[in-house]
Amino acid sequence: MGKRIGMEVSLAAAEAVKQAKVDVISAYPITPQTHIVEHLSEIVANGEMDAEFFCVESEHSALSVCLGSEATGARSFTCTSSQGLALMSEITYIASALRLPIVMIIANRALSGPISIWNDHSDVMSIRDCGWIQYFAENGQDVYDHVFIAYRLAENRSVLLPVIINLDGFTLSHVIEPIEFIEQEKIDQFLPPYQPVHRLHPDRPVSMGGIALPSIFTETKKAHEVAIRSSMSKILDTWKAFGEMTGRYYHPIETYKTEDAETLIVIMGSYAETASVAVDLMREEGRSVGLAKIRLWRPFPFEDFKKATLHAKQLVVIDRAISMGGPGGPVASEVKAALYGEPMHPAVYNYAAGLGGRDVSPADFIKMVDKAEIEIEEGNREGFEIYGVRE
Amino acid sequence: MTKPDSEWTWKELPEGTVMLEPGNADQYRTGDWKTLKPVLNKALCIHCGLCYIFCPDMSYSLDSEGYFIVDLFYCKGCGICAKECPTGAITMVAETEEK
Numbered sequence: 001m002g003k004r005i006g007m008e009v010s011l012a013a014a015e016a017v018k019q020a021k022v023d024v025i026s027a028y029p030i031t032p033q034t035h036i037v038e039h040l041s042e043i044v045a046n047g048e049m050d051a052e053f054f055c056v057e058s059e060h061s062a063l064s065v066c067l068g069s070e071a072t073g074a075r076s077f078t079c080t081s082s083q084g085l086a087l088m089s090e091i092t093y094i095a096s097a098l099r100l101p102i103v104m105i106i107a108n109r110a111l112s113g114p115i116s117i118w119n120d121h122s123d124v125m126s127i128r129d130c131g132w133i134q135y136f137a138e139n140g141q142d143v144y145d146h147v148f149i150a151y152r153l154a155e156n157r158s159v160l161l162p163v164i165i166n167l168d169g170f171t172l173s174h175v176i177e178p179i180e181f182i183e184q185e186k187i188d189q190f191l192p193p194y195q196p197v198h199r200l201h202p203d204r205p206v207s208m209g210g211i212a213l214p215s216i217f218t219e220t221k222k223a224h225e226v227a228i229r230s231s232m233s234k235i236l237d238t239w240k241a242f243g244e245m246t247g248r249y250y251h252p253i254e255t256y257k258t259e260d261a262e263t264l265i266v267i268m269g270s271y272a273e274t275a276s277v278a279v280d281l282m283r284e285e286g287r288s289v290g291l292a293k294i295r296l297w298r299p300f301p302f303e304d305f306k307k308a309t310l311h312a313k314q315l316v317v318i319d320r321a322i323s324m325g326g327p328g329g330p331v332a333s334e335v336k337a338a339l340y341g342e343p344m345h346p347a348v349y350n351y352a353a354g355l356g357g358r359d360v361s362p363a364d365f366i367k368m369v370d371k372a373e374i375e376i377e378e379g380n381r382e383g384f385e386i387y388g389v390r391e
Numbered sequence: 392m393t394k395p396d397s398e399w400t401w402k403e404l405p406e407g408t409v410m411l412e413p414g415n416a417d418q419y420r421t422g423d424w425k426t427l428k429p430v431l432n433k434a435l436c437i438h439c440g441l442c443y444i445f446c447p448d449m450s451y452s453l454d455s456e457g458y459f460i461v462d463l464f465y466c467k468g469c470g471i472c473a474k475e476c477p478t479g480a481i482t483m484v485a486e487t488e489e490k
Contacts, residue, residue: 097407097408098407098408098409099406099407100407160407198406198407198411205413206409206410206413207409207415208407208410210408210410212408213396215395215396215397216396216397216399216404216408219399219400219401219404220401220404222401223404223408226401227406
């Protein structure tokens with residue numbers, strides 16, 4: 001068993017990047033991602049890591065550098081938040097279309113405006129359809145572990161897709177948590193050096209990033225869509241291999257006290273831990289409540305989700321972003337799509353909560369469940385509301 | 392490419408639509424973009440090579456008799472050669488009027 005150390009989650013993420021023996025780091029500092037790249041630049045400057053650290057002038061360039069370095073076969077890493085992600089969004093689609101296994105951590109932060117440096121999921125939802133595999137981390141250990149999991153998965157020759165690890169800005173990035181570190185020899189076994197299928201090399205010239213005429217563009221999209229859909233089995237294999245190494249097993253949908261529960265809270269990210277406290281409090285009062293956490297956002301685990309939730313009477317889906325003028329929040333939208341084909345399915349009551357860093361306490365979760373149960377009882381089976389707004 | 396892109400199925404595409412065959416742009420017919428094509432009057436040609444120099448697509452090449460001949464597989468019909476020709480040996484002719 002590895003050493004257990006109390007450490008800020010951002011620093012643990014940086015240490016994981018070091019242990020993953022990344023060759024190229026390219027990033028531009030933005031709150032709340034800053035500590036991750038600051039610590040990486042220290043590690044590289046101190047000679048503790050044999051990597052090239054590119055100080056770029058923007059996030060657009062940060063990911064563009066990773067595109068180039070990954071294309072030559074160098075394991076590459078970047079990291080951003082909010083406006084930075086918006087600026088690099090153009091390149092996110094290109095990275096996945098080129099099937100370059102870059103790993104990016106997003107310290108999730110609200111998109112302006114108004115300007116907010118605090119946490120919600122509106123930044124990553126803006127690139128929801130960019131074709132990367134996307135995880136949501138619940139705690140610091142998840143973040144540390146998923147750096148290795150992400151590289152091993154991304155570089156798998158039958159996957160070859162970039163991976164995003166979402167971690168909540170401040171509520172996760174800036175807190176100190178106990179992190180169990182994995183010995184370097186184990187990591188080296190789990191994550192051997194990257195062996196690209198195609199790469200830029202003068203001995204065997206290839207062209208990457210060419211134009212696709214209407215006569216072939218559709219075929220490229222089909223190939224990409226099939227690649228991300230069929231990555232599911234490798235995602236499960238990778239988690240299994242990681243579990244066998246560390247004893248920590250991860251799943252696309254993780255459940256807490258769901259088996260006999262009538263009401264399930266559904267949420268992604270670090271607030272799942274707060275929600276589990278609320279579930280315990282409600283259970284003490286004899287209420288039939290459980291929690292389903294979505295760890296894997298893309299590809300969306302439709303089957304696992306149905307398996308975990310179909311037995312419930314109602315789902316209280318808590319989104320950290322709003323699809324303005326749309327169906328409510330993006331998570332509830334996916335949840336409804338997952339359940340649509342089922343003849344009998346739970347009611348879905350949707351809240352947007354914790355926007356722009358507003359705290360959501362266990363008491364808030366209980367209030368949300370209370371109100372949702374009443375609304376559904378009164379026949380409002382598909383409600384959406386923004387929680388905690390002052391009227 | 393080894394075959395026209397309209398014949399590739401999605402299963403055949405290399406990962407990331409990487410082009411594995413270098414220099415395949417020379418198989419790309421840009422000649423069908425044009426509406427006008429350059430026609431050379433050899434009687435007026437002084438072999439100066441300005442058409443060859445100015446052609447943005449490098450569609451001109453020297454033949455064994457010393458004339459610069461356009462390759463209509465690539466020529467997009469921009470007309471720069473006709474504009475630059477100092478003796479007016481090149482005229483742009485609508486393709487449909489070809490005799």
